[in-house]
Amino acid sequence: MTTALHIEGLTVSARGRPLLDGVTLSLAPGEMLALVGPNGAGKTTLIRAALGMVKAASGTVTLGDSDPRALGGRDRAARAAWLPQTGGVVEAISALELVESARFRFHETRDESRAAAQAALARVKAEAFAQRPVTQLSGGEQQRVALAAMIAQQAPLLLLDEPANHLDPAQQIATYKLIGELWREGCAVLCVTHDINLLRFVGGDPARVRIAGLAEGRLSFDSSLADPFLADRVARLFGVRMTTHEVGGARLILAEDGP
């Protein structure tokens, strides 16, 4: 059986400094993996490598069944969709038009693109501002539109880079619940995040939510949300003390000051 994403001994360097150092990681179809790690650990580089946007110094990346750098654009887009960390929208295009353009990989009519875009926008409850220019939307609204664009691409693997960054608590929860829904619908999910506690909103069995730690370009652990020693692992990863708290049946891991 093929994997959604298989990374084998991947080393990526920039200006002589290794961004990723011999990372091996595999994601099965329909699997959920949260990738945590401090700033500059190489999490975003790993996603970019999965999309074939960076060149490997050594090692291999297999996206679905192929090397992403050998794939044509539409074939690559059929295997993975990406929620980038930053907006990057350069002109005052409307939310609906932005999501429509995410349908690039499909050979279809404009009406079909529009219908799919409207469905994706409804999915993130963004119909109300579908006609407004993306550049005039709030950070939370822009993120929902970006999620809709990713959904509209209908890829079996979702690569999410800090999906809840700059969102208010209600939006953070809504975003992770949506990620959980997409996962249960069969998507494989690779989610880069700092905030482990938000992962509980994905829902389902915590043992099925994989968590891998990345520090200085290396994989430091590969465990799950149900791991009893998760706080210790994450504490070592970030280099801070972590404490575990039970609140209303949910387990929270909090960073503490001091040794």
Added chain:
Amino acid sequence: MKAKIAILCAVSLAVLALSPFVGAPLEGEQGRFILWQLRVPRALMAALVGGVLSLVGACFQTIFANPLAAPSTVGTTAGATLGALVALVLGPALGLSSYAATAALPLTALAAFAGAMIVSLPIAAVAASGRARVNDVLLAGVAVSLAAGALATGLQYTADQAALQTALLWSLGHLPQVGYRDLLMLLPFVVPVVIVLLLQTRALNALLGGEQRAFSQGVDVPRVRALTLGIGALGVAACVALCGPIAFVGLVVPHIVRLALGPNRRVMLPMSLIVGAGFLAACDLGGRLILPGRELPVGVITAALGAPTLVWLIIRGNRA
């Protein structure tokens, strides 16, 4: 939206259709000749050149993700001008006779295209490398434009009187008195250019969401950039070879269209083509009417309109 599109189309086409009939009254056999053999083909030429330059400008703005990118700002026009000048100035010296624009068009167009590509290819290579930021590409274009401009001036300095006169008139950017034959010679250049550029619409629209996101959505960004730049250079070269460097059309028209109809390339690209056609026809008409009895080259009119627009865009861009 639909009403706005209809109005802009109607205004552009009306200007285009009426422009041959404005001016000195036409009577009798001679009037009919002036109308059908001089003014109509010239209006059609204005439409073709204005439309192509505007479409290329709209595409360049998209691939450079910069509202100031246009054939005249990224070096394409300067390169084409230099190439065409080489042909215009050195052509007679090399014994290539009959230097009417008609006979010389294939040669001049070829030289203009070579010049445009020599300038555009390094810029396309920089753009396609994926490492350069869009502003670096634009700055490279400005630098190459300046260098090509200096070479062009040097070339004119060495030219003899007759060649210099031709080169000077041509380098102001004017619509020559053309016949239908010149139009037919331009068509095989610009029709494929228009078709290829319009076929890029979906990819260019995706680029509005940022180049990395467009890449992840399946757009082969370096290829789209190189193709658009190369094909755009071909269209610009054909226009420049015939009419000289008509500046700012490719900058101003896409902005007018965007302000009126929004940035969706599905609308903006075809509408730039149509509005650009009407715009250059109107500018040419203005050049015929401003000085009684004399004609101002259309390049002077477009520059007079375009330069303030450019300044306004820069000031507005700085504020935003």
